[in-house]
Amino acid sequence: MDMELITTLFRTSIRMATPILLASLGGALTYHAGIINVAMEGLMLISAFFSVVFSYLTGNALYGIIAGMMASILISLLYSVFVSFLKANNFAIGFAINILVSSLTLFLMRIMFQGENAFNSPDIAPIAELKLITGNYFLDNYILNFSILTYLSILIAFVLAFIVYKTSFGLRLRVCGEMPQALTTAGVKVGFVQLCSSVLCGVLCGLAGAQLSLYNVRMFSREMTGGRGFVALAAILISGGRPKRILIISLLFGVFDALSIKLQSEKIAPQFALMLPYVMSVVVLLLFHLKTRKRLKNA
Numbered sequence: 001m002d003m004e005l006i007t008t009l010f011r012t013s014i015r016m017a018t019p020i021l022l023a024s025l026g027g028a029l030t031y032h033a034g035i036i037n038v039a040m041e042g043l044m045l046i047s048a049f050f051s052v053v054f055s056y057l058t059g060n061a062l063y064g065i066i067a068g069m070m071a072s073i074l075i076s077l078l079y080s081v082f083v084s085f086l087k088a089n090n091f092a093i094g095f096a097i098n099i100l101v102s103s104l105t106l107f108l109m110r111i112m113f114q115g116e117n118a119f120n121s122p123d124i125a126p127i128a129e130l131k132l133i134t135g136n137y138f139l140d141n142y143i144l145n146f147s148i149l150t151y152l153s154i155l156i157a158f159v160l161a162f163i164v165y166k167t168s169f170g171l172r173l174r175v176c177g178e179m180p181q182a183l184t185t186a187g188v189k190v191g192f193v194q195l196c197s198s199v200l201c202g203v204l205c206g207l208a209g210a211q212l213s214l215y216n217v218r219m220f221s222r223e224m225t226g227g228r229g230f231v232a233l234a235a236i237l238i239s240g241g242r243p244k245r246i247l248i249i250s251l252l253f254g255v256f257d258a259l260s261i262k263l264q265s266e267k268i269a270p271q272f273a274l275m276l277p278y279v280m281s282v283v284v285l286l287l288f289h290l291k292t293r294k295r296l297k298n299a
Helices: 003-032 040-058 061-085 090-112 137-143 148-166 168-178 180-185 190-216 228-239 243-264 270-298
Strands: none
Touching (some): 003 040, 003 137, 003 168, 003 228, 040 061, 040 228, 061 090, 061 190, 148 168, 148 190, 168 190, 180 190, 190 228, 228 270, 243 270
């Protein structure tokens, strides 16, 4: 395997891992608050759509990112109202929101862009890279010149690790998920804590959708998230919601994505290449379940 191929796989892995990492970190917050968020697929998709629309209309990626975040927050608030306050089943509401967003984005795209199932334009402003050319091959290809959101996502992982385990808000968040009655006894409303976690999840899933549509592919197409919200959910369950572990697992899923892209250029059935990341997600979840079951049995 030559150096050029290794470099391409590495850079592709980082690019593909970034939206999964951002969504996983957002979902980890609701996970600690006692909500397994299955609506992340819809949150990413609505953000990807509005990020492209506003980036195209304004010619500014920042406006696109903000619009995507706001749309994701609104849908996340809707999800939280049903789950936290109306006590609806989070899985049922999550899948309903995913279907709603899928239909809504398709409907809006066909109205705004003349009946197309995909929209691509050179006027879509992409997310900027950290453009620094040092002349050093390793620095230029393995450390620098990635999306700004890639560096931000890594920073957020460490910040959230501190917030969740070292601050009073993080303590309330974890108690909310583990012992909600104790939180109520202390005079803190469980619904309010879950609402806050949902807003933060909306922000991070909004960034994930923007990264996907304004950097990874620079377009919007029907169902473009392609199950990444569920891959993010798998990363959360495997890691137990720990941000630093999520960072590692997301990079692993990014590698699987990069390999699937590489395999599509080889003499291998494209269907097999496309399903590789999701098959590996199922395999990793299965191994994690078996390991946990064995540990509990030995205890």
